[in-house]
Amino acid sequence: MTVHVLGISGSLRQNSYNTALLRAATELLPADMELTTFDLRPIPLYDGDLDTPEPLPVIHNLRETIRSADALLIATPEYNFSIPGVLKNALDWASRPIATNYLDGKPLAILGAGGRMGTIRAQHHLRQIAAGVNMLPVNRPEVAVIIPGSFDDQGNLINPDSRQLIRTLLQNLHDWTVRLKE
Numbered sequence: 380m381t382v383h384v385l386g387i388s389g390s391l392r393q394n395s396y397n398t399a400l401l402r403a404a405t406e407l408l409p410a411d412m413e414l415t416t417f418d419l420r421p422i423p424l425y426d427g428d429l430d431t432p433e434p435l436p437v438i439h440n441l442r443e444t445i446r447s448a449d450a451l452l453i454a455t456p457e458y459n460f461s462i463p464g465v466l467k468n469a470l471d472w473a474s475r476p477i478a479t480n481y482l483d484g485k486p487l488a489i490l491g492a493g494g495r496m497g498t499i500r501a502q503h504h505l506r507q508i509a510a511g512v513n514m515l516p517v518n519r520p521e522v523a524v525i526i527p528g529s530f531d532d533q534g535n536l537i538n539p540d541s542r543q544l545i546r547t548l549l550q551n552l553h554d555w556t557v558r559l560k561e
Contacts, residue, residue: 389466497523
């Protein structure tokens with residue numbers, strides 16, 4: 380079975396290291412896994428008044444893209460010990476209204492690149508959010524890439540240990556997704 384994974388970067392920055400992690404992931408995928416990415420830039424702030432049975436086209440696209448994916452791979456930076464607002468906003472749009480939660484039961488893998496601690500606190504917070512919307516995260520390995528020394532001047536992930544952790548995380552996401560579908 381080919382596992383279709385949707386990658387989401389919680390960073391909008393053009394030269395984002397977290398977006399670079401998703402690029403690296405495309406190089407490290409198991410043979411029977413595909414990864415596409417979704418750009419959060421056009422997603423408006425969540426507004427319940429706009430969350431109607433006929434949602435905005437960009438929200439419909441977000442929800443349908445998530446619905447059609449077998450699993451999610453989220454690369455998150457850490458802002459103030461948490462995930463970025465843009466990522467939380469997208470998760471709010473995808474999970475509301477709760478009766479049509481597009482994240483419900485969705486396998487999830489988390490990784491991130493940041494400063495001295497990588498993005499451990501943001502990843503922990505994302506796991507709390509995942510529990511609230513019933514996403515099913517892979518627990519190991521934790522991939523928290525420390526930026527200095529891990530990327531080259533073009534933003535490519537060059538740290539061999541980080542690359543191996545991502546390879547293992549992707550294999551575990553594949554196996555977890557297949558297991559949940561059985």
